[in-house]
Amino acid sequence: MDINEKIISLPTIRELIQNSKLLPKKSLGQNFILDLNITNKIAQLAQCSHKDIIEIGPGPGSLTRSMFIEGARSIIAIEKDKRSINCLNSLKDICGDKLILINGDALKLPLDNFAPFPKSIIGNLPYNISSRLLTSWLKQIHYSQFIFIENITITIQKELADRMVSLNGNKKYGRLSVFIDLLSNTHKLLELTPSVFYPEPKVFSSVVSINPLKKPRYEVNLKTFEKITMLAFGQRRKMLRTSLKSIGGSELLRKADIDETMRPENLSTKDFCNLSNTYDQL
Numbered sequence: 001m002d003i004n005e006k007i008i009s010l011p012t013i014r015e016l017i018q019n020s021k022l023l024p025k026k027s028l029g030q031n032f033i034l035d036l037n038i039t040n041k042i043a044q045l046a047q048c049s050h051k052d053i054i055e056i057g058p059g060p061g062s063l064t065r066s067m068f069i070e071g072a073r074s075i076i077a078i079e080k081d082k083r084s085i086n087c088l089n090s091l092k093d094i095c096g097d098k099l100i101l102i103n104g105d106a107l108k109l110p111l112d113n114f115a116p117f118p119k120s121i122i123g124n125l126p127y128n129i130s131s132r133l134l135t136s137w138l139k140q141i142h143y144s145q146f147i148f149i150e151n152i153t154i155t156i157q158k159e160l161a162d163r164m165v166s167l168n169g170n171k172k173y174g175r176l177s178v179f180i181d182l183l184s185n186t187h188k189l190l191e192l193t194p195s196v197f198y199p200e201p202k203v204f205s206s207v208v209s210i211n212p213l214k215k216p217r218y219e220v221n222l223k224t225f226e227k228i229t230m231l232a233f234g235q236r237r238k239m240l241r242t243s244l245k246s247i248g249g250s251e252l253l254r255k256a257d258i259d260e261t262m263r264p265e266n267l268s269t270k271d272f273c274n275l276s277n278t279y280d281q282l
């Protein structure tokens with residue numbers, strides 16, 4: 001039997017969960033996908049064939065199985081829950097060195113631990129930490145010369161995905177949208193109904209593809225950009241001359257050639273970079 005046949009002959013994820021009494025924990029954001037047809041689709045969209053992958057939160061391993069079926073070369077799977085790690089041991093027996101299981105917290109593991117690169121990050125993320133994880137990865141990629149992540153394909157709450165890909169003028173456009181736009185090419189691949197998860201979450205989910213850019217879309221000091229977008233969107237209904245008062249308000253806006261009565265949703269990523277660069281030159 002080849003690897004794929006062995007994987008397909010494993011007990012189903014549903015059986016695995018029942019046999020090992022893996023009761024999903026809300027505190028760990030556990031909403032498992034049981035249907036391999038769905039995870040196969042995600043693995044195909046993530047184009048994981050021949051790739052080296054870092055998987056976040058494999059749980060009982062449906063997506064992990066699908067990625068191997070799709071031809072992933074290797075997977076490092078980081079899972080906080082010891083019970084889930086135990087569920088993955090039978091897959092580990094089949095895949096050997098191609099699957100490395102790490103019982104740890106993805107928030108505390110810097111990406112440079114996972115050299116050599118390039119690698120891709122894939123996962124059905126715990127929803128309570130997806131935004132933090134993504135922001136942290138993009139910053140690490142930005143600040144390090146050595147980390148090379150080709151692609152990030154993650155399943156997250158639809159609402160978060162919508163905020164990530166929003167354009168200026170849209171209600172959901174905010175600090176996250178400009179940050180993501182500055183550092184990546186991002187688009188939604190697929191929407192998932194609550195019914196594909198166990199237990200069913202209250203909200204819809206989206207599978208999103210993020211391709212980190214080698215350099216930010218526009219030249220800017222990222223710290224300044226973050227500071228200014230935080231101030232501006234922190235009071236999103238206020239005019240910029242008010243929300244940016246502590247860093248120069250009207251004068252700064254005039255120097256950057258931006259109308260002081262604008263609100264943050266009127267500014268594009270490029271405008272925020274221009275504003276940041278003007279501030280740095282004051």
Ligand code: SAH
Pocket residue numbers: 028029030031032033034056057058059060061062063078079080081084104105106107123124125126129
């Ligand atoms: N990929 C699986 C499980 C998704 S649920 C599936 O699609 O079925 C999210 C998973 O992330 C859970 O298994 C949970 O235990 C794990 N997790 C939660 N917080 C984590 C953290 N900080 N680091 C790593 N894994 C985490």
